[in-house]
Amino acid sequence: MTFIDPEDLELATLRALTGFAGRRVVEIGTGDGRLAWALAAEAAQWLALEPDPDELGAAREQAANRPAPVRLLAGDARALALPAGQFDLAFFTWSLC
């Protein structure tokens, strides 16, 4: 199976809705980090949360080879009691369903 997105429709769509440059981002449900790796280099801070140990493991394996500074944490936003009013962007990636 191949995933075809030659126009980078996904990233273009997200960028059409908001800029990521200089933003403090919390990503809820980062999975294997696919979107984090593509976007985090633009952000000032990227905190990626993932409750699934397998997905988090996959993200951590990839993190070593990625230049983007992503802080990976196990769990969801509620369990981590993140500070109020500290983020410019709360990014849900398939995690509301």
Next chain:
Amino acid sequence: MGLAVAEAYRVLRPGGLLLDIHPAAAPMRLELWTQRDRRASEPPADPAHYERRPLGDLASGSSQDAFAAATSALAAAVRAAQRGFQPAGRLEFDYRYVFDSLDELTGYLEENEELGLAGDGLLEQALLALQSALAPARLVLIQPIVATGLRKP
């Protein structure tokens, strides 16, 4: 789910944005993509290089219910009388999963517990379409995706 949205509201600064991406509730569609240039040595990546023929929709399953619920949660976050978000954009696009054979497609669907959503009639039609294609052809599963922005006032 509502709790997750409320937590996002809490951690965002005023003016901050909730950005969500998830599949739309619409069912996935199956298409046959036939190369326009049958001499191409490699399958082209650009969709413009294919003739697209719709084969049909997969049935809706429990995933569609979950996707619809996610959309409803975002709508509820806008309707909330207090601490409500303001709409800040909504865009749609498609994920496109490409398969070289019917076996590859059914294997993918089985792995994702979605084989039951593709009826026998649709799979038979896909096989016939592949076999009768006059140029190299592939099966493409189309999943509509919606991206939504909500602004914290």
